Amino acid sequence: AGPAAAPGSPRDRLARLPPEQQYCGSLSLGALDAVPTDVLAQILRLLGPVDAARSGTVCRAWRILASDNGLWAFFLRLGPEPWDLVVFAETHLAAGPDPHPWLYYDHSPQLSFKQIYGLRAVVPGTLIVDGGSGYCKYGWSKYAAPSGRCATFLEFGNIESPMYARLRHFFSTIYTRMQVKPSTQPVIVVLPLCHTDDTESARASRKQYKETVYSVLFDMNAPAVCAVDQAVLSLYSAKRTSGIVVHIGFNNTSVVPIFEGRVMYEIGVETVGQGALKLTGYLKELMHQRNITCDSLYTVRTIKEKLCYVAADYEAELRKDTQASCEIDGEGWFTLSEERFKTAEILFQPHMGGMRAMGLHKAIALCMDHCYNSEVVGDDSWYKTVVLAGGSSCLPGLPERLEKELRQLLPPYISEGIRVLPPPFGTDSAWFGAKMISNVSTFTEAWCVKKKQFRQKIRRNGPLFVNSW
Numbered sequence: 001a002g003p004a005a006a007p008g009s010p011r012d013r014l015a016r017l018p019p020e021q022q023y024c025g026s027l028s029l030g031a032l033d034a035v036p037t038d039v040l041a042q043i044l045r046l047l048g049p050v051d052a053a054r055s056g057t058v059c060r061a062w063r064i065l066a067s068d069n070g071l072w073a074f075f076l077r078l079g080p081e082p083w084d085l086v087v088f089a090e091t092h093l094a095a096g097p098d099p100h101p102w103l104y105y106d107h108s109p110q111l112s113f114k115q116i117y118g119l120r121a122v123v124p125g126t127l128i129v130d131g132g133s134g135y136c137k138y139g140w141s142k143y144a145a146p147s148g149r150c151a152t153f154l155e156f157g158n159i160e161s162p163m164y165a166r167l168r169h170f171f172s173t174i175y176t177r178m179q180v181k182p183s184t185q186p187v188i189v190v191l192p193l194c195h196t197d198d199t200e201s202a203r204a205s206r207k208q209y210k211e212t213v214y215s216v217l218f219d220m221n222a223p224a225v226c227a228v229d230q231a232v233l234s235l236y237s238a239k240r241t242s243g244i245v246v247h248i249g250f251n252n253t254s255v256v257p258i259f260e261g262r263v264m265y266e267i268g269v270e271t272v273g274q275g276a277l278k279l280t281g282y283l284k285e286l287m288h289q290r291n292i293t294c295d296s297l298y299t300v301r302t303i304k305e306k307l308c309y310v311a312a313d314y315e316a317e318l319r320k321d322t323q324a325s326c327e328i329d330g331e332g333w334f335t336l337s338e339e340r341f342k343t344a345e346i347l348f349q350p351h352m353g354g355m356r357a358m359g360l361h362k363a364i365a366l367c368m369d370h371c372y373n374s375e376v377v378g379d380d381s382w383y384k385t386v387v388l389a390g391g392s393s394c395l396p397g398l399p400e401r402l403e404k405e406l407r408q409l410l411p412p413y414i415s416e417g418i419r420v421l422p423p424p425f426g427t428d429s430a431w432f433g434a435k436m437i438s439n440v441s442t443f444t445e446a447w448c449v450k451k452k453q454f455r456q457k458i459r460r461n462g463p464l465f466v467n468s469w
């Protein structure tokens with residue numbers, strides 16, 4: 001007899017089968033019977049996924065050995081996606097959006113790691129398009145980062161106003177730059193945060209935008225389209241399906257409560273009328289006051305990214321020496337001091353920048369208060385995790401300052417346990433959230449809408465808004 005099998009190991013499972021099912025004549029693995037199970041497992045690991053899967057076709061004994069969950073978890077760990085993101089995606093995102101408007105996909109079966117590996121291996125490469133109001137990021141789902149970026153506002157105008165022609169021009173340009181035909185792969189579109197009220201007309205505008213996106217892409221022959229809210233994707237990239245996303249966008253900042261992957265418009269999305277553009281403009285103004293001349297807003301933007309930060313305590317920071325310099329290609333050296341933290345201070349004290357908006361910490365506190373008082377059942381601390389998103393949320397010190405302000409503003413029963421997380425993937429959080437979805441084993445069935453399904457829905461529900469233009 002071979003060495004004793006460890007409880008739960010493939011060989012142990014084999015030994016527990018009734019004799020008639022112990023195909024191969026006996027429990028024996030033949031000459032390999034003398035080899036300890038962990039050595040056999042190691043051999044299968046070294047063989048790699050293709051040969052390990054092939055060895056499972058030899059006989060029932062090998063099939064059990066080669067189907068081991070630990071073995072396939074090992075192969076998944078070797079893949080390009082970080083293991084923690086794979087586990088999150090397969091456990092939380094495989095079921096698709098909820099409620100899914102077009103599909104009635106039964107996601108009940110619990111897949112083994114071997115099945116997950118097999119399905120992930122054949123998920124098609126997907127084009128991901130995050131058309132931000134300021135900057136667009138696009139690229140392949142199998143790549144580590146977006147391969148292209150462009151200034152949306154300069155090239156395409158306001159793509160949030162759902163003009164069929166404007167969106168068609170936008171998507172055509174992206175396909176041309178990626179050098180692919182629309183018909184050859186699915187596409188994920190990141191839906192911008194717009195029309196955030198909980199009114200009938202805001203709901204209609206959101207629907208209109210989404211349906212225009214589908215309509216444009218299906219008219220361009222895309223085989224399958226997946227459109228998901230920007231804030232939801234940013235939350236997924238932080239491995240969460242519930243929480244508050246604070247998205248500092250190009251023109252506006254939004255505080256978005258999300259519960260189990262759904263934006264809670266009924267609780268209220270707070271919008272603060274300042275974003276990246278305002279921060280850059282304010283830094284330019286501060287530099288001008290100190291006779292630091294710089295005509296190009298692009299240069300000011302780069303200086304902001306290199307030198308600016310958020311003060312933990314604004315008054316204390318004013319008393320410190322905060323001077324620092326950076327070099328900008330072709331423009332020379334720039335030295336800033338107070339401007340470094342005064343720029344971002346308008347997020348907390350908008351009046352400094354001449355605005356009558358609400359401070360960001362107050363908007364988040366308000367949102368948390370609404371969440372606390374809402375009727376959402378389940379985990380009552382879901383809103384205590386704040387995930388920062390959008391390029392400007394990369395400002396160093398922002399999570400710490402927000403946490404501090406929120407603790408001061410909110411009563412302990414709400415503020416206890418609050419965590420503010422920095423943007424998990426910098427400016428590209430939403431893009432990475434889309435990448436997680438596009439690589440999940442059930443992507444095309446659970447997340448995508450196919451052309452036929454879309455057309456059937458139109459026939460069922462009557463003409464779309466887009467037809468009225």
Ligand SMILES: Nc1ncnc2c1ncn2[C@@H]1O[C@H](COP(=O)(O)OP(=O)(O)OP(=O)(O)O)[C@@H](O)[C@H]1O
Nearest residue numbers: 132133134135249250251276305390391392394395
């Ligand atoms: N490290 C950084 N520090 C400060 N600001 C940064 C940093 N990195 C990027 N940004 C700023 O983020 C802004 C771009 O943000 P982002 O790409 O999220 O905009 P967007 O997606 O177009 O916005 P929206 O969500 O409104 O569509 C730029 O103004 C850029 O200067």
